[in-house]
Amino acid sequence: MFLPNLKLDAKDLPEKVIVCGDPDRAKLVAEDLEDAKLLGQNREYHTYVGYYHGAYIGVVSHGVGSPGAAVCFEQLIQGGVKEIIRVGTAGSYQKEIEPGSLVISTAAVRRDGLSSQIVPEGFPAVADLILTGRLIEQSESHSVAIHHGITLTLDVFYQGAIAFPHSQYQAAGVLAVEMEIASLFTIASLRGVRAAAIVAIDGYADADLAEDYDPHTDQMKRAIELEKEIALEALTKK
Ligand SMILES: O=P(O)(O)O[C@H]1O[C@H](CO)[C@@H](O)[C@H]1O
Numbered sequence: 212m213f214l215p216n217l218k219l220d221a222k223d224l225p226e227k228v229i230v231c232g233d234p235d236r237a238k239l240v241a242e243d244l245e246d247a248k249l250l251g252q253n254r255e256y257h258t259y260v261g262y263y264h265g266a267y268i269g270v271v272s273h274g275v276g277s278p279g280a281a282v283c284f285e286q287l288i289q290g291g292v293k294e295i296i297r298v299g300t301a302g303s304y305q306k307e308i309e310p311g312s313l314v315i316s317t318a319a320v321r322r323d324g325l326s327s328q329i330v331p332e333g334f335p336a337v338a339d340l341i342l343t344g345r346l347i348e349q350s351e352s353h354s355v356a357i358h359h360g361i362t363l364t365l366d367v368f369y370q371g372a373i374a375f376p377h378s379q380y381q382a383a384g385v386l387a388v389e390m391e392i393a394s395l396f397t398i399a400s401l402r403g404v405r406a407a408a409i410v411a412i413d414g415y416a417d418a419d420l421a422e423d424y425d426p427h428t429d430q431m432k433r434a435i436e437l438e439k440e441i442a443l444e445a446l447t448k449k
């Protein structure tokens with residue numbers, strides 16, 4: 212089967228993949244794979260495959276925002292993918308969740324537009340219990356602060372005339388905000404595959420805590436290295 216947006220033949224797709232927004236991050240993950248090769252490249256979708264501890268896996272970039280990412284998730288699943296871990300970045304909503312730390316999402320608030328066009332209002336966006344358990348287990352051997360709980364998925368990155376909903380979600384105990392996890396969890400539930408997500412915190416998203424957005428610091432590079440390692444181990448654990 213040819214997957215048109217990913218621009219590759221599904222026969223070479225592994226059943227387990229890591230996904231991330233940034234094509235450069237996908238390349239970085241692929242550097243940890245043996246016999247890594249670029250399977251397809253089209254638009255924001257860069258797909259690498261290779262072996263990690265002997266397991267055949269893939270890493271695919273999905274770009275920024277749920278609609279484009281959903282095209283990627285759907286085509287991966289059409290192509291036979293059964294387990295997906297998103298390795299992303301997010302802004303913190305809670306003071307104790309500091310830049311450079313990691314958050315494993317157990318569920319995502321659906322404030323994206325994409326999922327509301329494929330499932331009814333009230334349908335939950337929840338992580339797969341088993342894959343998420345593996346992420347949590349892998350994270351326990353590291354000394355960096357790693358939190359787990361509810362994240363929020365928004366379509367908006369820059370505030371317009373309508374105020375960001377940050378304070379209500381902060382008060383409700385949501386840990387962090389990003390732009391694709393709710394779509395991933397919803398699509399995975401709908402199609403019967405496993406999905407989980409881990410994100411590196413690049414600053415405080417809440418206006419009261421706001422800092423300059425800079426996802427390119429050394430601290431972020433270290434956090435991304437760590438989430439990459441945790442996700443690779445969780446995905447390939449027997
Ligand atoms: O770093 P990635 O995986 O792209 O994730 C986050 O970063 C992007 C915004 O800069 C959005 O895609 C958001 O979800």
Ligand SMILES: O=c1cc[nH]c(=O)[nH]1
Binds near residue numbers: 300302368390414415
């Ligand atoms: O969507 C995002 C991603 C990273 N950091 C944020 O504040 N928001």
